[in-house]
Amino acid sequence: MKAERLFQILGLVDESLIEEAVSASSPAAVQRRPSWVRLLAAAACLAVICAGAWGLWQSNPGAGTGSPGDAALAGGESGGDGHSPGTTFLSYAGPVFPLTTAETNTRLTAGRTVTWDFAPGSYEDGSPRQWGAQVTDSYTLTNPADGSVTVNALYPVSTSWLDFPELNAAVTVDSGGTGFSVLSGGYAGGFQDAGEPDGSTWNLAPPDEWADYQALLADGEYLSRAMEETAVPEVPVTVYQFADFAAPHEEYNAATQAVTFTTDPEATTVLSYGFNGMSWDADRGWCQYSYFVPDGVRRETKTKILIVLGDDIGDYVLQGYADGGCDQEIDGVSCTVTRRETTLADVLDLLCRAYQAEFEQFSLGRGQESPFRYLSQAQYQGLVWQLLEQYGLFSATPKDRYSDGRLDEILMEALSQERVLYLSFPVTVPAGGSVTVAAAFWKAPSYDYGCSGSENVGLQGYDLVTALGSTLELTDQTAALVNTDTIEIVRQNLGFDLENGVTQVSLDLAEPHYYLEIRPLEGSSQRRACGSSTGASLASFTSSGPVSRRPEAALGGRPRGLPAPGSPDPLCVQQGTLPERTANLVPSPHQPHRPAVPPKLQGRPISTQQAAGHPLPRPGTGRASGPGPAAFPAQRGSGPVTSPTPGETRRWGTATGSRPPTPPGSGRCRGRHKPHRS
Known part of the structure; x- marks a missing residue:
């Protein structure tokens, strides 16, 4: 062998x-x-693949070989262990995780406030763009001990190395900016077949619900491996x-x-x-x-x-x-x-x-x-x-x-693979005192592809986990929304009531998972091409690439404009193919070597060998x-x-x-x- x-x-x-x-x-x-x-012959088959992704999801959602989560879905609602009622999207962005530390038994307690800022961005031409949210996750760390405690704080984010710069992550300690290094966890997903239920492992199966991350992080082994040096x-x-x-x-x-x-x-x-x-x-x-x-x-x-x-x-x-x-x-x-x-x-x-x-x-x-x-x-x-x-x-x-x-x-x-990255920075909490720590970053939403035929097209989903993977003793947690004039809440289990001005709620520490699903109000929606998360049309990609306006890097700032060229199309991730610049969809001199998908393979994910x-x-x-x-x-x-x-x-x-x-x-x-x- x-x-x-x-x-x-x-x-x-x-x-x-x-x-x-x-x-x-x-x-x-x-x-x-x-x-x-x-x-895949991506340019010729983009709409076919997108429709196939929806069809496969309807018939066999979450079917991945070795993927942590395999919850069964019915009518857009989900059930099963570790999954609260809510939409399981075709493209899942991962939850907002709680702060943790490299050390155990620190005796530190923490109060937490998570804020989603939905202030709209804009396209290059100045038209409004409602996509994603700026998240600020703030903690008050308290040390009840007689001596000061220094810990290596770790703030987890679900992303890929390719997408990480787009988060514009920033960390503050007592309102002062601080530097951080980044620890890398391994690939967070599994593998799946190429459309035939033959047990093969040709395609990637990234996490598609919060329970996948629950299975990944619960025992602490994932973080332990992330802190190890690999030679x-x-x-x-x-x-x-x-x-x-x-x-x-x-x-x-x-x-x-x-x-x-x-x-x-x-x-x-x-x-x-x-x-x-x-x-x-x-x-x-x-x-x-x-x-x-x-x-x-x-x-x-x-x-x-x-x-x-x-x-x-x-x-x-x-x-x-x-x-x-x-x-x-x-x-x-x-x-x-x-x-x-x-x-x-x-x-x-x-x-x-x-x-x-x-x-x-x-x-x-x-x-x-x-x-x-x-x-x-x-x-x-x-x-x-x-x-x-x-x-x-x-x-x-x-x-x-x-x-x-x-x-x-x-x-x-x-x-390009989805993983959990940890922003690592030192924090010293004086004896009997408190320190405020905050992480701010842009959070992409979970969503369904525009051409999928799903009733949830246009929804943007956000997840929050209250204690998963954290070593801190979390004493209270609060969730808040700001700049909500351009959105409406479609589904949630948080308790916000925008019509009556309820934009801040206390969370139940016994509830492991909260979800929020919003829809941009008319006039603030994102213009999106079928199968594209960027909002640019396919024609704009095949010319000079989508325009991008740099996000502000300051704490509390938010990115505006489109993801820059080179960011992976979520469709590619969903299908398990390699992310490449969408500009590569322009026919090349080698087009004869990328034949169209055979008719019998249309309408479902396939490997390139089949294509x-x-x-x-x-x-x-x-x-x-x-x-x-x-x-x-x-x-x-x-x-x-x-x-x-x-x-x-x-x-x-x-x-x-x-x-x-x-x-x-x-x-x-x-x-x-x-x-x-x-």
């Missing part, structure tokens, strides 16, 4: 754990994993780096380079970065990785790396093709290949730094902040390793989503059309290409007498490609 061998490489193998993992999963599912091509192990690897690209782009605007080799799947594991396509035969070890040759025009990484764990790949063949289908061979495609021996920690450091540079160059919109302002490289590399270890090829039971070893998804989703016309192979069926050769035979008078020795660099072009071998069988094993997304 590949996972067992990887554990042995790491020196972490435990035979009892390996046997337990084997009994819990199909060996074939571990050894034979489908292709990793999963990019990437020094596993020995062999790295093949591709550079100095050349291709006849004037004739072939999607020119592609492929590298082909054979391995022993039981002795070799290959991770990749920067490659757009892959084909392989698991039984015979035949592999082909391919990428669109960088042309200086497309936004894509020039970092192309294969990382080999275990036995080296040996000889390989390079060949150029007219496009990503890898059917028509062409000359004039060349690159430089450098082989070196290093460690996994070293190469992940290289890739994470390269990804940060490319992200900040290509993916940040006008005025948008980089998450790396708050996220250190050490943290980022730790999050990437966590995904590899928990869900990727270093897991005993890797998820289908990451089972191919493609690091592009993992580096991206370490930023590209490739049915998902089931465990045990293999991936290629025929068995691959045990070694590369010489063809047309040319022998196989030999690998460079450590430190040696060679420049390879498309030699006339060299071509990747075609596996014998019923047909050619084709690479499956997608346009690269920075």
Whole structure:
């Protein structure tokens, strides 16, 4: 088993754990994993997917493999353990959490006041925009002890690293601003199938109700792991780096380079970065990785790396093709290949730094902040390793989503996945005294997509939990609303009465969860495209991207304008696909390699492999059309290409007498490609 061998490489193998993992999963599912091509034809299928999301939600709400919450819904109301009556939205923004501390048994007591400020924002043209609320969560910490108490205060927020800068979070202690660092919890959701109830784990299943966070945080383990430092192990690897690209782009605007080799799947594991396509035969070890040759025009990484764990790949063949289908061979495609021996920690450091540079160059919109302002490289590399270890090829039971070893998804989703982040700052409470602590941030609402057909379209939902995950002794809690002239309350269990001026209420500490659902009054509503949270039309995205006005950063300020380009479309998160700039929906030169969704797949979430016309192979069926050769035979008078020795660099072009071998069988094993997304 590949996972067992990887554990042995790491020196972490435990035979009892390996046997337990084997009994819990199909060996074939571990050894034979489908292709990793999963990019949806988003521009062509946006409305179809949105309608499909609603249909799936109606028929099977919260159906996620490994997702914490699976409450059954009926008529928009929900029931079951830990879920108060209220709407379960298609896009869930998470609750407002209470303050906690890294220490336990602090003896500190706390009174709490949570305020939602619904002052409307505006679009760039000055028209009103009612979307989200500015939240101020204030505490009076009291120390009854004879000596002062210093704690490391932790304020949790549900978000992703990609979205965190948009919160404009601020912390004050006794009305004075204070700095904070950010601790990162792991991915908060689970995984789900691609539309067929087959137990597969192709798609993400982010939390979809407050009970999911209740299951995640209740025992304290999630926070404990967030406070631990994660280091990437020094596993020995062999790295093949591709550079100095050349291709006849004037004739072939999607020119592609492929590298082909054979391995022993039981002795070799290959991770990749920067490659757009892959084909392989698991039984015979035949592999082909391919990428669109960088042309200086497309936004894509020039970092192309294969990382080999275990036995080296040996000889390989390079060949150029007219496009990503890898059917028509062409000359004039060349690159430089450098082989070196290093460690996994070293190469992940290289890739994470390269990804940060490319992200900040290509993916940040006008005025948008980089998450790396708050996220250190050490943290980022730790999050990437966590995904590899928990869900990727270093897991005993890797998820289908990451089972191919493609690091592009993992580096991206370490930023885009929903998680709980903790604003960390010190607080000292004097003996017998009190200190006021407040956290302020912009809170996006939960909502249903505009094209879903749901009766709750236009509603904005907000959740509050009273004690979940907190170490403080909370003595009283109050909720308040301000600037409510542009909203109406549709559903709640808080007790506000806007008509009679009741905008402040006391909360019952025995109630774990409160909810508030509002609707903007006519004239203040957000203009929203189908499936989009930004309020911009699809046409505005496909031109120059939506405009954005920077939020005020001061305590009590609120963001105005639209989320900046580069923020994930909640539709993508709901479907479990990777967030990408919506501007990428503009047809590219590679449009022929993003065919429309087959009719039989319309109306429900699908994987990109299905969207590209490739049915998902089931465990045990293999991936290629025929068995691959045990070694590369010489063809047309040319022998196989030999690998460079450590430190040696060679420049390879498309030699006339060299071509990747075609596996014998019923047909050619084709690479499956997608346009690269920075």
